[in-house]
Amino acid sequence: METPGRSAVVCFGEALALVPDAAAVDDPRAPAHAAGAEVNVALDLAAAGVAVAWVGRLGDDRHGALVQHTLAAAGVDTGGIGVDPDLPTGRYAKSPAPDGGTVMTYRRSGSAASAAGPELLELPAVRDRIADADWVHVSGITAAVSTSCAAALAALLARPRRYRVVFDVNWREQMWPDGNPAPVAALADRADVVLVGADEARRVFGTDDPARLRALLPGPELVVVKDGARRALAVHRDGAVTERAALVVDVVEPVGAGDAFAAGLLTGLVRGEDVGRCLRRGHLGAAAVLVVPGDSAAPLPEHLLDLDDDAWATLRVSADREAV
Ligand SMILES: Nc1ncnc2c1ncn2[C@@H]1O[C@H](COP(=O)(O)OP(=O)(O)OP(=O)(O)O)[C@@H](O)[C@H]1O
Numbered sequence: 001m002e003t004p005g006r007s008a009v010v011c012f013g014e015a016l017a018l019v020p021d022a023a024a025v026d027d028p029r030a031p032a033h034a035a036g037a038e039v040n041v042a043l044d045l046a047a048a049g050v051a052v053a054w055v056g057r058l059g060d061d062r063h064g065a066l067v068q069h070t071l072a073a074a075g076v077d078t079g080g081i082g083v084d085p086d087l088p089t090g091r092y093a094k095s096p097a098p099d100g101g102t103v104m105t106y107r108r109s110g111s112a113a114s115a116a117g118p119e120l121l122e123l124p125a126v127r128d129r130i131a132d133a134d135w136v137h138v139s140g141i142t143a144a145v146s147t148s149c150a151a152a153l154a155a156l157l158a159r160p161r162r163y164r165v166v167f168d169v170n171w172r173e174q175m176w177p178d179g180n181p182a183p184v185a186a187l188a189d190r191a192d193v194v195l196v197g198a199d200e201a202r203r204v205f206g207t208d209d210p211a212r213l214r215a216l217l218p219g220p221e222l223v224v225v226k227d228g229a230r231r232a233l234a235v236h237r238d239g240a241v242t243e244r245a246a247l248v249v250d251v252v253e254p255v256g257a258g259d260a261f262a263a264g265l266l267t268g269l270v271r272g273e274d275v276g277r278c279l280r281r282g283h284l285g286a287a288a289v290l291v292v293p294g295d296s297a298a299p300l301p302e303h304l305l306d307l308d309d310d311a312w313a314t315l316r317v318s319a320d321r322e323a324v
């Protein structure tokens, strides 16, 4: 039972304004949507009915106001947001890459979010929300945003702590000039639940083999490996593996699917569901985002979670959000 007025989950990270194209990243007045991995997770959690807060710093500008308004309109608790009078909100654009993937163009260096550090977590509005939460959601992106953000992330992961932490590895190659993933790997081991794509796992941990990953990550209670269109599996502390097939999806644009997966999984964890159902929630959330161009989307119908394995594995989610 969630207590009214408190957030079961607190998300911390950098909010970004998602602008229409790479040329617009230099335009502080460009039309935009709210984005940033942890903002996407907060929006997806709120859409699923989970009480959630997003905490962090925004610029005192059009894009900061847009992020704050979008979060509030979605029902996310925005009382732990600080506004920086001098520094801007970061921006990013996504464009199709020749290989069929997506290129991200960022303008986030020197952003309001990047100036935040461990002191943010001591502000009463932030500290009290975290003290009341069962879960904190963070990602490896924050370790690359700035030294002070990395310190805040480390502080959130320090033990002892009352809340549990979901850590989405979210390796962003272009944000790590030295290409060394060791800091992200070390932070991941301090979390309770780690989420990692199979490709990211090979890059950051040198393997996507469940048993080898477990040996490298002895700390978390669950290590969840997402293998794209194929499946996701959760490796438990004793080495047992829970696996669930992904859905068949007519992908429109992939960015944000990992965040929606995280939000789906967290929704199940908050509700105390078994890990298999949590993985299915992850896939269902991801499918909803994969069939829209934006970074977040309204959830698909919950009853789909109850399909038997055969019906689930052949369920097709198309670009009109039809699940057949
Ligand atoms: N082609 C696909 N078909 C069906 N489901 C998919 C496909 N690609 C991704 N998914 C779903 O999306 C989830 C997340 O995928 P992935 O790990 O590739 O995202 P990500 O790279 O972390 O995304 P993000 O840009 O949000 O960080 C998968 O676990 C799966 O549920």
Ligand SMILES: O=C(O)C(=O)C[C@H](O)[C@H](O)CO
Binding pocket: 016, 035, 036, 037, 038, 040, 092, 104, 141, 172, 255, 256, 257, 258, 259, 295
């Ligand atoms: O890449 C980032 O740092 C972002 O936060 C932008 C996107 O919203 C994010 O990648 C989606 O997961």
